[in-house]
Structures are given as C-alpha cells and as structure tokens.
Amino acid sequence: xxxxxxxxxxxxxxxxxxxxxxxxxxxxxxxxxxxxxxxxxxxxxxxxxxxxxxxxxxxxxxxxxxxxxxxxxxxxxxxxxxxxxxxxxxxxxxxxxxxxxxxxxxxxxxxxxxxxxxxxxxxxxxxxxxxxxxxxxxxxxxxxxxxxxxxxxxxxxxxxxxxxxxxxxxxxxxxxxxxxxxxxxxxxxxxxxxxxxxxxxxxxxxxxxxxxxxxxxxxxxxxxxxxxxxxxxxxxxxxxxxxxxxxxxxxxxxxxxxxxxxxxxxxxxxxxxxxxxxxxxxxxxxxxxxxxxxxxxxxxxxxxxxxxxxxxxxxxxxxxxxxxxxxxxxxxxxxxxxxxxxxxxxxxxxxxxxxxxxxxxxxxxxxxxxxxxxxxxxxxxxxxxxxxxxxxxxxxxxxxxxxxxxxxxxxxxxxxxxxxxxxxxxxxxxxxxxxxxxxxxxxxxxxxxxxxxxxxxxxxxxxxxxxxxxxxxxxxxxxxxxxxxxxxxxxxxxxxxxxxxxxxx
Amino acid sequence: xxxxxxxxxxxxxxxxxxxxxxxxxxxxxxxxxxxxxxxxxxxxxxxxxxxxxxxxxxxxxxxxxxxxxxxxxxxxxxxxxxxxxxxxxxxxxxxxxxxxxxxxxxxxxxxxxxxxxxxxxxxxxxxxxxxxxxxxxxxxxxxxxxxxxxxxxxxxxxxxxxxx
Numbered sequence: 001x002x003x004x005x006x007x008x009x010x011x012x013x014x015x016x017x018x019x020x021x022x023x024x025x026x027x028x029x030x031x032x033x034x035x036x037x038x039x040x041x042x043x044x045x046x047x048x049x050x051x052x053x054x055x056x057x058x059x060x061x062x063x064x065x066x067x068x069x070x071x072x073x074x075x076x077x078x079x080x081x082x083x084x085x086x087x088x089x090x091x092x093x094x095x096x097x098x099x100x101x102x103x104x105x106x107x108x109x110x111x112x113x114x115x116x117x118x119x120x121x122x123x124x125x126x127x128x129x130x131x132x133x134x135x136x137x138x139x140x141x142x143x144x145x146x147x148x149x150x151x152x153x154x155x156x157x158x159x160x161x162x163x164x165x166x167x168x169x170x171x172x173x174x175x176x177x178x179x180x181x182x183x184x185x186x187x188x189x190x191x192x193x194x195x196x197x198x199x200x201x202x203x204x205x206x207x208x209x210x211x212x213x214x215x216x217x218x219x220x221x222x223x224x225x226x227x228x229x230x231x232x233x234x235x236x237x238x239x240x241x242x243x244x245x246x247x248x249x250x251x252x253x254x255x256x257x258x259x260x261x262x263x264x265x266x267x268x269x270x271x272x273x274x275x276x277x278x279x280x281x282x283x284x285x286x287x288x289x290x291x292x293x294x295x296x297x298x299x300x301x302x303x304x305x306x307x308x309x310x311x312x313x314x315x316x317x318x319x320x321x322x323x324x325x326x327x328x329x330x331x332x333x334x335x336x337x338x339x340x341x342x343x344x345x346x347x348x349x350x351x352x353x354x355x356x357x358x359x360x361x362x363x364x365x366x367x368x369x370x371x372x373x374x375x376x377x378x379x380x381x382x383x384x385x386x387x388x389x390x391x392x393x394x395x396x397x398x399x400x401x402x403x404x405x406x407x408x409x410x411x412x413x414x415x416x417x418x419x420x421x422x423x424x425x426x427x428x429x430x431x432x433x434x435x436x437x438x439x440x441x442x443x444x445x446x447x448x449x450x451x452x453x454x455x456x457x458x459x460x461x462x463x464x465x466x467x468x469x470x471x472x473x474x475x476x477x478x479x480x481x482x483x484x485x486x487x488x489x490x491x492x493x494x495x496x497x498x499x500x501x502x503x504x505x
Numbered sequence: 506x507x508x509x510x511x512x513x514x515x516x517x518x519x520x521x522x523x524x525x526x527x528x529x530x531x532x533x534x535x536x537x538x539x540x541x542x543x544x545x546x547x548x549x550x551x552x553x554x555x556x557x558x559x560x561x562x563x564x565x566x567x568x569x570x571x572x573x574x575x576x577x578x579x580x581x582x583x584x585x586x587x588x589x590x591x592x593x594x595x596x597x598x599x600x601x602x603x604x605x606x607x608x609x610x611x612x613x614x615x616x617x618x619x620x621x622x623x624x625x626x627x628x629x630x631x632x633x634x635x636x637x638x639x640x641x642x643x644x645x646x647x648x649x650x651x652x653x654x655x656x657x658x659x660x661x662x663x664x665x666x667x668x669x
Contacts (some may be wrong), residue, residue, distance in 0.1 A: 230537070249662075350631070354603070357603055357630075388606045388607070390631065391632050419561055419572040428577070431575070461571070461576075461580070464553050465571045465572075467539070469569045470521050471530065471541045472560075474528075475541065483530030494599060
C-alpha cells in the first residue's frame with residue numbers, strides 16, 4: 001500500500017486498540033495510544049510507539065475527552081485519528097473537531113454520523129431511500145403525551161420496543177410485553193436515555209420477537225463507490241448484546257435471493273448518507289415471512305469485523321485507512337467473493353451462572369489457542385488487571401473453515417484450549433451455546449439464549465479437578481513435614497517462573 | 506497430606522500420600538494410584554481411570570483456579586477459625602456488594618422502612634447495573650456508602666434491621 005500516512009492516534013483501549021496498533025505495524029505507521037490512569041500498564045499502551053495519558057479512569061474523564069485526545073494528537077504529531085468502536089466512534093462532534101484540527105478522521109463524514117446517529121432521523125431517511133423499516137412511532141418534532149405513546153403501542157401491538165433515539169448496542173432499549181408495564185418502561189427509558197446519551201428522545205418500534213439479526217458490512221470511498229462485504233448473522237444475543245457472530249448467515253444460505261435484496265438495500269442505505277469508510281447496516285429478519293427491516297447503521301468498525309475479514313480476505317482496517325486518505329476502491333461488487341464460513345465468539349470477564357455479573361481483578365493466566373484458521377483478538381495478557389470501569393470483553397476468538405460445521409468444531413476446540421485463570425469467564429457458556437442443536441441446525445433467533453440458557457449452570461467439577469488442585473499444591477510445596485500450603489508471600493505458588501519438581505533449588 | 510476445597514458450599518477432602526514412585530490420592534471415598542508429573546509451566550498431568558488429565562491450577566488468595574481438559578473451575582480453600590461475617594445476627598443484616606464497581610444510586614436513607622424486594626441501591630461495573638434489593642421487610646439501620654463511591658466485592662453497603 002502506498003501510504004502518505006505515517007502516524008495514527010488510536011482513541012480507544014482494549015482488544016480493538018491492540019488490533020489497530022498491529023495494523024499500523026504492518027503498514028509502517030507510527031501508532032500513538034492514549035490511556036486512562038487505570039490503563040497505564042495496559043497492553044495497548046505497551047504495544048504502541050508512544051502513549052499519552054488522558055486522565056482518571058472514568059471514561060468521561062479520559063477516553064471521552066475530545067480536548068485531551070486532540071491535544072495528544074498535537075503533542076505527538078499524529079496525522080490521523082482512528083476511534084475504534086464505542087467511546088467517541090459515533091460522535092459527530094468529535095469527527096468534526098478532528099477535521100477542524102486539520103487531522104484525518106478514520107471514519108465517515110460527521111454529517112453521515114449525525115444522520116445515522118439519530119435513530120429517528122435515520123428511520124425517516126431510510127423510509128425515503130426505500131429501505132424497509134420496522135413499524136413504529138417517533139416524535140418527529142412534536143411532543144407526544146403519555147396517551148399518544150400508549151395508544152401507539154396499542155396500535156403497533158405488543159410486544160413493543162422502547163428505544164432511545166441516541167442509543168445503540170443494546171443500550172437505552174427495552175421490550176414491553178403489555179400495556180400494564182408500558183408507562184413505567186417509557187419513563188425509565190426516557191430517564192436512561194437522558195442519563196446515558198444526554199437526550200431523552202425515545203421512539204417505539206414493533207418488537208420482532210423471533211427475529212434473526214442479520215447485518216451487512218459496507219465499505220465506501222470518497223468518490224461515491226459503495227460495496228457491501230456480505231452479511232454477518234448475530235442472532236445469538238443476550239440483552240441485545242451480541243455473543244456469537246457468523247458469516248454467511250445460515251438463513252441467507254437457504255434464501256440467496258434475500259441476500260441479494262438485503263445487500264442492495266444496505267448499499268442504498270449507505271448511499272443515502274453519502275457514506276464513506278467502513279460501516280454496518282443492521283437488519284432484523286422475520287424468518288417466517290422473510291421480511292427484513294432496517295434497525296440501525298453503525299457508522300464505525302464493528303466488534304465482529306474479523307469474521308468478514310476471514311471470509312473475504314480483505315483487511316478492513318487497512319481499507320479504512322486507505323479510503324480515509326482519499327483512495328478509490330479498486331473493486332466492484334461483483335469482484336468480491338466469500339470463501340468458507342467464519343464464526344466469532346466474545347470471551348468476556350463475566351459469570352453466566354450469576355446474572356452475568358462482571359468479574360474484575362487480575363488475570364493470572366491467559367493461554368490463547370493457536371492453529372490453522374484461528375484468530376484471537378485480545379486486549380490483555382496474563383498478569384494484566386481487568387478494571388471495572390470499562391466493558392467486560394477480554395478477547396474475540398474467530399474460526400474459519402470450509403463449512404459451517406467445521407468452523408463450529410474448530411471454534412469449540414479453540415475455546416477448550418483457551419485457559420483463562422483468575423477471572424470468571426463465559427467460555428463454558430459459549431461452548432454450550434455452540435453445542436445446542438438449535439444453533440447447530442442454524443435456526444437460532446434472537447430469543448435463543450433467553451429461551452434455552454436462562455437457568456444455565458456450569459458443570460460441576462469432576463473428581464479430577466480436586467485431585468489436580470491437591471496434587472499441584474503437594475508437588476509444588478516445599479518438601480517434607482511442612483504444614484499444608486496456604487498461599488502466602490513465600491509460597492512457591494507465587495512463583496511465576498516454571499517451577500519444576502525435583503529441579504533442585 | 507490433606508487438602509480441602511469448597512465448591513457450591515460442598516467441601517471435598519483430598520488425601521494425598523506418597524507410595525513409592527506413585528501417589529495414593531483419595532477423594533469422594535475412592536482411592537486412586539497416580540503417577541503425576543509437573544510440567545514446566547506448572548501444569549500437572551495424570552491418568553485417572555484411563556482418562557489423561559492436563560490441569561493448570563493457580564492460587565489466588567483463598568481461591569484455586571483449576572483449568573483441565575477444556576473446563577475451568579474455581580475452588581475455595583475453607584477459611585480456618587474465621588467465621589463468615591455476612592448474613593444475619595439477631596435481626597441485624599448486612600448487604601454486601603456482589604461485584605466490585607461504582608455506587609450509581611442510593612435510594613434509601615438511614616431509618617427508612619423498606620418493603621421486601623424494594624430496591625435500595627444500584628451498583629455499576631463494566632457498563633452493567635445491578636440493583637441491591639431488600640431481602641425482606643425491615644428498616645435501614647445505616648447506609649455505608651455514597652453515590653459515586655467505588656466499592657470492592659464483598660464490601661458491606663447497607664446494614665438492615667429485619668422487621669420483628
């Protein structure tokens with residue numbers, strides 16, 4: 001790649017910051033990291049060429065501080081800023097400020113972010129562009145009374161979704177199943193929206209109860225070319241947070257004509273906002289009627305982008321950087337091909353057996369699986385501290401194979417080899433999801449996890465687990481009649497080097 | 506030597522005894538003769554009833570993290586002589602944080618009467634909010650934390666006085 005870009009500031013943390021830094025390495029671009037006090041020793045800081053402290057741990061005082069990030073760019077001479085996902089990635093004011101500072105924003109235009117960022121505005125825009133939208137009600141500039149909302153919910157038919165206009169990624173969104181809970185849900189959604197997004201605007205949508213979440217990756221340049229890079233199915237969700245993503249979609253494999261239609265709609269949606277850079281059009285599909293509806297557009301790189309990369313062989317981050325510098329896409333839609341099947345799962349520091357409570361603390365050990373067709377994007381290594389201030393994503397494990405069945409097998413085997421100690425993770429839960437017949441059959445809807453895994457419990461330890469713990473303590477303990485080892489400062493348990501039995505010390 | 510581990514409130518005792526080149530290991534009423542090896546990264550390998558186990562066990566305070574054959578378990582070493590201080594004593598009850606995080610909202614004050622199930626406080630960590638509800642009716646004896654405060658797992662948040 002011929003690149004005039006020689007330095008990039010990465011306004012993010014965790015696995016995505018690490019992934020972006022590695023892309024910089026490949027392209028011989030100097031990578032500048034930013035970090036909060038909680039992340040002073042984080043992997044992304046260690047891997048970057050330079051790192052600038054933003055402030056205290058709370059995102060509002062660090063990763064969301066536009067002024068400090070721009071100052072960091074100025075200080076380090078960074079020419080461009082990549083926002084990653086989350087944080088400031090869909091903040092139009094930030095993108096504008098980056099431009100105003102004379103820097104390249106690796107993403108779409110501020111106008112496109114703004115248009116798609118207003119969920120209500122986007123709905124109106126999509127309707128105009130001929131992209132199907134979910135039946136619903138929004139304010140459209142006039143105030144709606146409780147009566148109006150209640151009446152609309154009745155007309156749309158329960159269950160309905162109350163969504164924050166400024167929300168996304170499952171935040172500021174709730175399902176209401178009948179009129180008795182409606183007004184309370186409305187009020188709390190408005191409160192949450194005002195708190196989380198600084199905008200109390202909400203809207204109503206019909207809730208497609210047994211839907212399939214299928215999204216299309218789009219890529220546009222600044223010369224008006226837009227293509228889609230096929231779909232990703234993300235129906236496995238828990239509280240609207242994606243858990244497992246795959247491509248191609250098992251549903252669209254059965255209905256290729258639907259892929260055609262949805263792909264065209266995705267490109268039309270992107271064109272409607274003159275989109276450039278990488279973005280994602282999310283649809284919900286009713287598997288009974290095969291109707292699809294626009295949900296929202298994510299005007300940034302997605303968490304699950306690696307499966308598209310595995311499937312198409314394209315590096316999305318490289319392309320983001322190229323089109324951000326004005327390069328034109330050298331390929332057309334019909335020149336793009338997909339190969340095999342790719343599947344990703346999100347390994348999180350949370351306890352699926354206890355309401356998915358976050359698990360915070362020191363990661364004692366993290367042995368990542370390796371092998372052909374495997375990719376692990378992680379933001380942490382053994383010894384790292386996992387802070388309560390940010391989200392619980394530790395790593396993404398991605399498998400690519402010729403068929404879906406092989407990809408699932410490969411992913412499961414990879415998870416089995418992924419040893420994470422010190423924090424409770426969802427690995428066992430993920431493996432059970434992958435093994436469920438409904439998922440294996442390619443029929444899981446967005447209800448799947450709630451339906452089958454609400455009462456999930458991890459398997460009880462076999463006798464071998466107790467034996468392993470005891471033997472390890474016994475073998476690692478100092479020889480002869482010392483009292484049972486209790487971990488303490490002087491215990492050989494604390495040794496990080498490879499203590500060997502009988503190694504003479 | 507004897508080791509004790511708790512999982513799901515159940516205590517298992519593992520007896521380990523050297524017998525020549527082997528180890529006699531007794532757990533759940535069965536004794537196995539094993540020839541374990543300790544690998545360079547601390548992993549222990551042994552064959553039990555024809556199954557080969559490769560385990561990585563790591564201590565973490567009183568916890569023992571054990572990863573073996575694709576699964577991970579957390580066992581706890583029972584505390585000696587120290588009674589768990591949580592729970593009820595004569596109508597007094599303490600509510601502790603189930604996870605480390607930040608106190609988002611405090612919804613009650615000292616002296617408030619509360620109903621069973623009433624939300625008293627909301628904690629947030631990793632973008633997740635959890636509510637601390639009253640386990641039964643009673644009165645708030647003391648709120649020990651304030652909004653915005655960072656708390657540890659197990660830290661007492663509220664003292665409750667159960668209704669007589």
